[in-house]
Amino acid sequence: MRTLNFKFSKIALVVTLVGFALFSSCKKDNDEPQNLSIADIVAADDNFSLLETALNHAQLTGTLKGEGNFTVFAPNNAAFAAAGLDTDAKITAMSAETLRQILLYHVLPNRTPASAIPMAANTAVATSANANVFVTKNSNGVFVNGATVLNADVNAKNGVIHIINAVLMPATGNIVQAAQANANFSFLVAAVLRASQGSTNVAQVLAGTGPYTVFAPTNQAFINAGFATVAAIQAADPAALTRILTYHVIAGRVLSSDLTQGATPATLQGGTVTITLTGGAKVKGAGNTTASNITATNVITTNGVIHAIDQVLLPAN
Template sequence: MLKYIKSCLLIALLPVMFTGCKHDELTVPDTGESYRHAGDFVKNNYDLQLFNAALEYTGLAADMNGEGPFTLLAPNNAAFNELGITRASDFQRLNKDSLKQAMQYHILNRRLPVNEIPSNGVDVRYLNLAGKEVYLTFATSPNNLFVNGSFAVKKNVVLANGILYVMDKVMKYIPGTVQQFLAAQPEYSVYVVALKQSGLWEQLSGAGPFTVFAPDNAALERQGITMETLPAYNSDKYVTARLFGMYILPGRSLFLTDFQALYAIYGTASLQAKIANDNFIYRLTATKNTYMLAPTEYSFAYINPENPALGSLGTVYGNTSRKNDNLTNNGIVHYLPDLVIKPKEALKK
């Protein structure tokens, strides 16, 4: 498990956890205070000690005390804890340049207070120090800010040279396409071959966007699909768009927290649409408890149009936060722990 997590960190350019001495608890300064610069503020707050360690190791801490302006989307300690690595020496094992780019992804080269973020705009894009885009969604009722699938547990902390938001997840950006991401992950190797066998693979190198809920090898094996048995699950016997293709949502770029924002803005936390090249319908729902700061929980189900009265069928649930919201250049990949439509439901009549 440790080896798997470390490989994911390197691929996704994610930082790892650091433990240090206790600092003051995070507080939002009064308007009458003499504000500290970003680097000093992060250094002197216990809840941000892991983020501070990453900044110091990569040389960005000193930059954060510069003129700026900056907006820091700072993952808290719990966000780093989610990655499962607990020793300061773990930083030394990562490529410093890659880690620096990952940290730059959490910093905007501008001052962006809440009142300048478009109200109820979904995935509004801003450039970060890495030269890439982050996606901000600000739902004004009840004033929740989401960034790339992470949630701002504290907003609008005023600094001498910028603004700081405390986030509950480390954001993940993986250079390349959805196709390249899936091909690089050993746990998706059977699904990759299944997509190739079904003629569904090449599209994932295109412009997109795509949202993919990828079943891993264990999920497929649970339904009897392995590398050895895969040739039997071909288009002669099965509706492969239903069996393997339903997890590819073309033309959509969806972080899991987008559903929570859409619920706040439009009153619905679900998406329902026809499976590409099939008459079955998929239904996606996701919710996040922003008070308990729990990971976003999602469900993926299908509806058989020949028996609509049966409602949602084959529902699969998930909340494995560290495996979701993997942003690539042409889409987003999430992990799915089981097949929604089992092989027998995808058999051709």
């Protein structure tokens, strides 16, 4: 599954401390302390060449080379490529300040090695970008915002590196704002606005405190469901749209790492959907004959998370 590319936003830099040690990992690496800094280790590893470029462009190399204690969730080159940042040129074309805030979202301002934490889902951990990442530990391993920790405990003289398989993107707004920022969800946004003209203000619900998890149908999913244009959605019955849209929403923050085979979470509509993982993660509505593929995952918002799907979910009649 790929990760959606959303607009980057500037986040104020406020260094906050984490109240506990983090991470029992999938695989440990380099248990012995090193005389190299975090920046030195990144520079010496060909698998971190894109991260090295990013740190240089964001002017964070000196910070991670200097004194202190840091933890870095370090995306490898494959992670940068999956995020659409597969060349040095694409990275250096970004605003240095925007990139700086994204990279700081990967940094904790203390050394947090792979020590035991309770088996738990989505523990909020403050980063140096003044925004939380969400850490899950389960029988499948350790995950940050749904990204897998591939190698943990690459020790440095000024901290520790945990290698991850995705670039972490901080929230750019709430669920409604994140959907509005992505052109592939324009039909969904139209449906939310039209539904909100009825007795339930769906937009207000999805912009609320939450947290919520939204299985978000893409534009093509709406077209396949019979809504050929935005105008067709705007002409639909608000009550019918509300019933369908709330069927796509689960209370709580459920990242891809939290999905389990055969789970039947309850939706805000009142019915349940069924999760399957065989052959890729899927979600099926009670009124659907086939399951929808979860095509993109873990879009973090200020009040939850969005997963893109390729089919509109239908509740039971």
